[in-house]
Structure formats: structure tokens, C-alpha cells
Amino acid sequence: MSTHQFARRDDRFLRRYEYDDSWVVAGDLGVADDAVSVDVVGTTAIVVIDDGERVSETEFELPGPDAEVSINNGVLTVTVRK
Template sequence: MSVQQSAGGERFIRRYEYDDSWVIAAELGVADDAVDVDVVGTTAIVVVDHGDQMSETEFEFELPGADATVETNNGVLTITVAK
């Protein structure tokens, strides 16, 4: 397993590489229902609704492949991409 980390603004993203998949995890710090994720090809588009004055944050990043599953749990976004 290998790990890559990056920070952009207030976001901290980790990417784990396993033999059969990559796992991208991001701590978002909001309720699960405040997160909307679309995967278009190899791009993940994440929209976070902060709930105050209809404030939203949107960011996108490239995935290492197109076969992705998305899950949010306790404010943590997890994207698993099959190799």
C-alpha cells in the first residue's frame, strides 16, 4: 500500500493505493446529506452545502480511473476506484 496526501485550502485528501484499487478519502466536516458527488469519466465533482445563507463549496479532482464508487460516512468522503 502506498499513501499520497495533499491539502488544498481547508481540505485534506489522502489517496491509498492497493493491489486492486485506489481509495481517495477527504474529511469534509459536514453532514453526509450536505455532500453531493458526481463522477464524470475520471473527474470527481464535489459540492458541499454549508447550510448558511445557501453557501456552497465546489471542488473537483482527477481520479486514477473511471470505475468509481462513492460513499460518505460521518463527514468523510470515500471514493474507491478499481484498477
């Protein structure tokens, strides 16, 4: 397994884990699950957060297509099979 970490301007950290059969991108967004929407277009993930006070949008490239997305307790997890 290898790990990469990167941050956006809003100080939200994302980590990318590489396993033998998949890549996993995970980040604690710090907001309620219903404040987050995620769209995957090709190999781009588009994350929109609307916490009632402001709306922010972040895009990041995924290492491949066919991503599975889940949000649980404000933690975004995107899994891409190799």
C-alpha cells in the same frame, strides 16, 4: 500500499491510498452527509458542499473510471478498481 496527501485552499485534506487492486481517495469533509453531493464524470470527481451558509465546489482527478462513492459521518470515500 502507498499513500499521498493533498490539501485544497479550504484546508480540507484528501488522502489517496494505492492498493494492489484499487485506489482509495478519502477525506474528512467536516459536514453532515446530506450537505455533500458527489458526481463522477469520466475520471473527474466533482464534490459540492452546501452547509446552509455557503456552497463550495471542488474537483479532483481520479486514477481511473468506474468509481464507487460513499459518505459516512462526513467522510468521503471514493474507490476506483484497477
